[in-house]
Amino acid sequence: MHPDHALTLSVEADLPDTGLARLTRDLLRDLARAGVDGHTATGIAGPGERGAVADLTGIVLDRLAGGTVTAIVECLKAYFIREPSFSLTIRRPDGAEVKVEARNVASAEVAELFRAAGAR
Numbered sequence: 001m002h003p004d005h006a007l008t009l010s011v012e013a014d015l016p017d018t019g020l021a022r023l024t025r026d027l028l029r030d031l032a033r034a035g036v037d038g039h040t041a042t043g044i045a046g047p048g049e050r051g052a053v054a055d056l057t058g059i060v061l062d063r064l065a066g067g068t069v070t071a072i073v074e075c076l077k078a079y080f081i082r083e084p085s086f087s088l089t090i091r092r093p094d095g096a097e098v099k100v101e102a103r104n105v106a107s108a109e110v111a112e113l114f115r116a117a118g119a120r
Contacts, residue, residue, distance in 0.1 A: 007090055007114070008041055009059040014085035023086070024057050027079060034071035037062040069114040076105050090114075 011024045024040075031038055041058025061072075079086050080102040087101045090113055098113055 007061045007064070007092060009061065010089040010091065011057045011059065012085075012087045012089070013083050015083070020057055023079070023083060024059060027075070028059050030075050030078070031059070031061070031072065034068075034075050036064070036068050036072055036075075064114055069111055072114055073106060073111065076100065080105060 009027075011020065011027065013020055013023055015023060028038055028040065038059050038061045041060050064072075076088075084102075087099060090098045090100060090110070092113065096113075098110060100110055104110060
């Protein structure tokens, strides 16, 4: 999928940086096991840095197909049970964002965001 069509997930939780990075890696692994293509987000290197900088709390989802919406939502539900402070922000290529928490993970708004990304 072209980067302009990918969704970006920014993971948040009341955890130390190492715990938050581990939670993000685990989520990426579990999404892959559920058949969802994704990778760690990268950013632009700052002054004095070389190469791309990994965003340890960001995940980019590529190639969303119809069946992956359910897999993503089910995977996220497990993370809300695992870590009560877990939340994430889903960012579309057009800049629109949705904050996902336990109370709205199964909402029509969240499902539509993933479906719309898969339709591109």
